[in-house]
Amino acid sequence: MNPIKEDRRVRKTRRAILDALLSLTREQGLHAVTVGGITERADINRATFYAHYRDKQDLIEQAVSEVLSEWGTVEEHRWAGSGSEVDFDRLLPIFTHMFEKIGKHAEFYRIMLGPGGYPGFSENLRDVMCRLIRHGHHRVLELKGARPLVDPDIYLSYVTSAQLGVIIHWLHQETPHPPEYMAEQLMLLYRLGAVQAADYEG
Structure with a gap:
């Protein structure tokens, strides 16, 4: 696959995961958000999630690091x-x-x-x-x-x-x-x- 297209796909997937995390946090509070809830909201499977993040905490920490950078x-x-x-x-x-x-x-x-x-x-x-x-x-x-x-x-x-x-x-x-x-x-x-x-x- 073209590296540029692959990079865009990765960014799009990670954006969908983050958007799902934020919308669920707004609705439920972060403590109640699960990986299953994130994958369902982002319309991806769990394997795709784990290809990008170890767990929910890793997602949060990477997102915080990126914003604060x-x-x-x-x-x-x-x-x-x-x-x-x-x-x-x-x-x-x-x-x-x-x-x-x-x-x-x-x-x-x-x-x-x-x-x-x-x-x-x-x-x-x-x-x-x-x-x-x-x-x-x-x-x-x-x-x-x-x-x-x-x-x-x-x-x-x-x-x-x-x-x-x-x-x-x-x-x-x-x-x-x-x-x-x-x-x-x-x-x-x-x-x-x-x-x-x-x-x-x-």
């Missing part, structure tokens, strides 16, 4: 300027890129971060976000030659949790704002801080 392109962006200057405007394209990547897999994020989803996904996502935020925080402190006012671990926990909360809020909106709008809002929260951002115009 796209955060590597977010990490490639740098939000600290050169020299001793910190350019917060660089946050805008970084956050826009982040929301675009999440939006690309919105259904996966929405279901796996939901009450019947996969707890490990939330933990893995938090770890990825924490690493990115830690990198940026350390870089800013280096450029400014400053010592942090807030304990770094507490700062990272606060910012990571807040950012994850914003992402979850966005995913559950009936009519989600575009990535550019969410990026602007998140940038303002970073620039102003929670107290100042809660103030009113006028």
Whole structure:
């Protein structure tokens, strides 16, 4: 068989398996989903499933790994300027890129971060976000030659949790704002801080 056609067939089968997992998780909760249920929903036999995955857990872990691997392109962006200057405007394209990547897999994020989803996904996502935020925080402190006012671990926990909360809020909106709008809002929260951002115009 033509390798290109074979590759397309593999991608199509894996897509059908993942779609089946997500739809069943939305209906039943991940704990209740079985390989038999997945194969029936995807309209494939069990042998086909096992040709791609060892079991349900392997499917979940591979799917999570694939989705989170796209955060590597977010990490490639740098939000600290050169020299001793910190350019917060660089946050805008970084956050826009982040929301675009999440939006690309919105259904996966929405279901796996939901009450019947996969707890490990939330933990893995938090770890990825924490690493990115830690990198940026350390870089800013280096450029400014400053010592942090807030304990770094507490700062990272606060910012990571807040950012994850914003992402979850966005995913559950009936009519989600575009990535550019969410990026602007998140940038303002970073620039102003929670107290100042809660103030009113006028």
